[in-house]
Amino acid sequence: xxxxxxxxxxxxxxxxxxxxxxxxxxxxxxxxxxxxxxxxxxxxxxxxxxxxxxxxxxxxxxxxxxxxxxxxxxxxxxxxxxxxxxxxxxxxxxxxxxxxxxxxxxxxxxxxxxxxxxxxxxxxxxxxxxxxxxxxxxxxxxxxxxxxxxxxxxxxxxxxxxxxxxxxxxxxxxxxxxxxxxxxxxxxx
Amino acid sequence: xxxxxxxxxxxxxxxxxxxxxxxxxxxxxxxxxxxxxxxxxxxxxxxxxxxxxxxxxxxxxxxxxxxxxxxxxxxxxxxxxxxxxxxxxxxxxxxxxxxxxxxxxxxxxxxxxxxxxxxxxxxxxxxxxxxxxxxxxxxxxxxxxxxxxxxxxxxxxxxxxxxxxxxxxxxxxxxxxxxxxxxxxxxxxxxxxxxxxxxxxxxxxxxxxxxxxxxxxxxxxxxxxxxxxxxxxxxxxxxxxxxxxxxxxxxxxxxxxxxxxxxxxxxxxxxxxxxxxxxxxxxxxxxxxxxxxxxxxxxxxxxxxxxxxxxxxxxxxxxxxxxxxxxxxxxxxxxxxxxxxxxxxxxxxxxxxxxxxxxxxxxxxxxxxxxxxxxxxxxxxxxxxxxxxxxxxxxxxxxxxxxxxxxxxxxxxxxxxxxxxxxxxxxxxxxxxxxxxxxxxxxxxxxxxxxxxxxxxxxxxxxxxxxxxxxxxxxxxxxxxxxxxxxxxxxxxxxxxxxxxxxxxxxxxxxxxxxxxxxxxxxxxxxxxxxxxxxxxxxxxxxxxxxxxxxxxxxxxxxxxxxxxxxxxxxxxxxxxxxxxxxxxxxxxxxx
Numbered sequence: 001x002x003x004x005x006x007x008x009x010x011x012x013x014x015x016x017x018x019x020x021x022x023x024x025x026x027x028x029x030x031x032x033x034x035x036x037x038x039x040x041x042x043x044x045x046x047x048x049x050x051x052x053x054x055x056x057x058x059x060x061x062x063x064x065x066x067x068x069x070x071x072x073x074x075x076x077x078x079x080x081x082x083x084x085x086x087x088x089x090x091x092x093x094x095x096x097x098x099x100x101x102x103x104x105x106x107x108x109x110x111x112x113x114x115x116x117x118x119x120x121x122x123x124x125x126x127x128x129x130x131x132x133x134x135x136x137x138x139x140x141x142x143x144x145x146x147x148x149x150x151x152x153x154x155x156x157x158x159x160x161x162x163x164x165x166x167x168x169x170x171x172x173x174x175x176x177x178x179x180x181x182x183x184x185x186x187x188x189x
Numbered sequence: 190x191x192x193x194x195x196x197x198x199x200x201x202x203x204x205x206x207x208x209x210x211x212x213x214x215x216x217x218x219x220x221x222x223x224x225x226x227x228x229x230x231x232x233x234x235x236x237x238x239x240x241x242x243x244x245x246x247x248x249x250x251x252x253x254x255x256x257x258x259x260x261x262x263x264x265x266x267x268x269x270x271x272x273x274x275x276x277x278x279x280x281x282x283x284x285x286x287x288x289x290x291x292x293x294x295x296x297x298x299x300x301x302x303x304x305x306x307x308x309x310x311x312x313x314x315x316x317x318x319x320x321x322x323x324x325x326x327x328x329x330x331x332x333x334x335x336x337x338x339x340x341x342x343x344x345x346x347x348x349x350x351x352x353x354x355x356x357x358x359x360x361x362x363x364x365x366x367x368x369x370x371x372x373x374x375x376x377x378x379x380x381x382x383x384x385x386x387x388x389x390x391x392x393x394x395x396x397x398x399x400x401x402x403x404x405x406x407x408x409x410x411x412x413x414x415x416x417x418x419x420x421x422x423x424x425x426x427x428x429x430x431x432x433x434x435x436x437x438x439x440x441x442x443x444x445x446x447x448x449x450x451x452x453x454x455x456x457x458x459x460x461x462x463x464x465x466x467x468x469x470x471x472x473x474x475x476x477x478x479x480x481x482x483x484x485x486x487x488x489x490x491x492x493x494x495x496x497x498x499x500x501x502x503x504x505x506x507x508x509x510x511x512x513x514x515x516x517x518x519x520x521x522x523x524x525x526x527x528x529x530x531x532x533x534x535x536x537x538x539x540x541x542x543x544x545x546x547x548x549x550x551x552x553x554x555x556x557x558x559x560x561x562x563x564x565x566x567x568x569x570x571x572x573x574x575x576x577x578x579x580x581x582x583x584x585x586x587x588x589x590x591x592x593x594x595x596x597x598x599x600x601x602x603x604x605x606x607x608x609x610x611x612x613x614x615x616x617x618x619x620x621x622x623x624x625x626x627x628x629x630x631x632x633x634x635x636x637x638x639x640x641x642x643x644x645x646x647x648x649x650x651x652x653x654x655x656x657x658x659x660x661x662x663x664x665x666x667x668x669x670x671x672x673x674x675x676x677x678x679x680x681x682x683x684x685x686x687x688x689x690x691x692x693x694x695x696x697x698x699x700x701x702x703x704x705x706x707x708x709x710x711x712x713x714x715x716x717x718x719x720x721x722x723x724x725x726x727x728x729x730x731x732x733x734x735x736x737x738x739x740x741x742x743x744x745x746x747x748x749x750x751x752x753x754x755x756x757x758x759x760x761x762x763x764x765x766x767x768x769x770x771x772x773x774x775x776x777x778x779x780x781x
Binding site: 122123128 | 222223224225226227228229230231232233234235236237304305306348349350351352354355356357381382383393394397398399400401402403404405407430431432434445450454466469470649650651652653
């Protein structure tokens, strides 16, 4: 009688863990990246990332990565929070599968005033984030590449509030060079 | 009232329910997004600049190719990159002259500054040539900036900034050399290779076309050239084994009209100058704006080094059409003639420097100061050499016969490193020479620098630098200097020369006031007597000058404007100034 209950419980646990990012770290693709220097960095992170212990700052991009979701209207959307007492964006890297419009919703859970200074064609967008408020920003990024965003208040950017928007995609066919396919770096050919 | 502990609670310390663990795990993995009140929506950064007007008068509406062809008749304006299509960089304005230039003083300064991270932050530089149309100045900067300024006060009318990714594969510096203006639009190329047409009155984009492939290592830095109904642009990226090209886009729609590659495919004319598949990575980009003769209807555009830069063994042959001037038809890009300054280049002597068009003794001529240290005069109807003479003190890579143009190579890069003159940025960097119709002389900014050239085989990977070795200019400041040098194209000889402490990498301007203006890498902006070379006036702008001065007038008052902001590929021409102060200002000078 206890056995089926235990089985159900284990299944529920497995299902819950499958939805958890921590379990996903155990994939071979991720473990393969763990060369000794990466392991050393991961071990070192808790020390660095406690403000006022090893240093006062947070490591760039500590807030992690998120894939922006593309809505039916073609606009990419994502949410970024500013956690309490950390001076980071969470997530700090936003991935767009391709170029286009990106709508970001911010929430400031911190005890400080922050701002988001965002890349956009035409002019950068600026968003004020008073304590315990939300705000939205919409930007257009029409080219693959890495774009930075940050908090321009005091030295919040230097202490960890720097983030990246990573736009994936290829150059339009008409702009490419007329020549046979060339080898790309690191076996990407 | 006392309660009896439940059995579930009693069991908890020894065996937590798996259900509870699962719930806790889910809770740990997903934290609800706070439902705070929405306080703000983002605003454009310019909305927080109360001093910015937001619009410019619609002066650019009436600028057409025809009007640019007659630009000499309206010296109050600087309508196109070189002032006029012929590339003379000469103005008929004479209010400021040899007699009163000593009273010249700043009328206003515009400062851009840098906010946040940019690509190539150590090497951004203010290399632009401003354009002036009826009192409005259009100027571009590094990292996607274009400003419309009031040319009399320096006040910002509007600002556009394209979002440039941090990872653009720029070879040398985060720079942009200027805009073109026509039919109510401002055209400029972004570092990541978009040709953007802005509404000249509002700064809002009208169209935007991609013309280079950043994945292949291409980028864009030059100012576009409007000719008739097209806007011409050339690619950058000669250090990445690209296949360089020049493209033409329709002014109104942005539709690409044609593209011409500067390195031929098998079967095309010139393909015999390449071996195997080396043409695919042959370089020959076109990163400096061309000149145009409306009467002959020919555009003259320079092409850059072959790829890889220093290793010629992998590309035996002359490597056409690299390091050449191409004379082509603006309607379809078809080549009429070419002249190759440095066949089979292994010194990175890009042949992109400007081709100045002038007439002398009834002949239609073209003058070109090449990086290889030679000053060429060609017949611009046929491309035939009139004369080639040295204009730099030290040229050791080889000799060019003055009348036949035959090249004899003396020194090439070696695995150990060979000292060769000039240094890889050449005896003249891209900053432009000028011609004065009054004196009939040309005035060139000269780089006196030698370098060490090393040969090393490179493995090609698309998007990665493909040098085939390495070259660096001498670091010793005593081993480098510069000149503003007046040359007579009738003889190929020097008329006068003003020596500067460091290599000259700022463009020259001549005026009907008998003056020659040029900026030094240490920030001095100089005015010389065009006849004697005497230094008449100097102003310290605070940062090195690596851009192009212009002159114009508003309401009868003449101004001379120069961008000041040190940077660029200093390793190639002045490594001793790598640590010099940077800047991002534009000065306009006038008489009191």
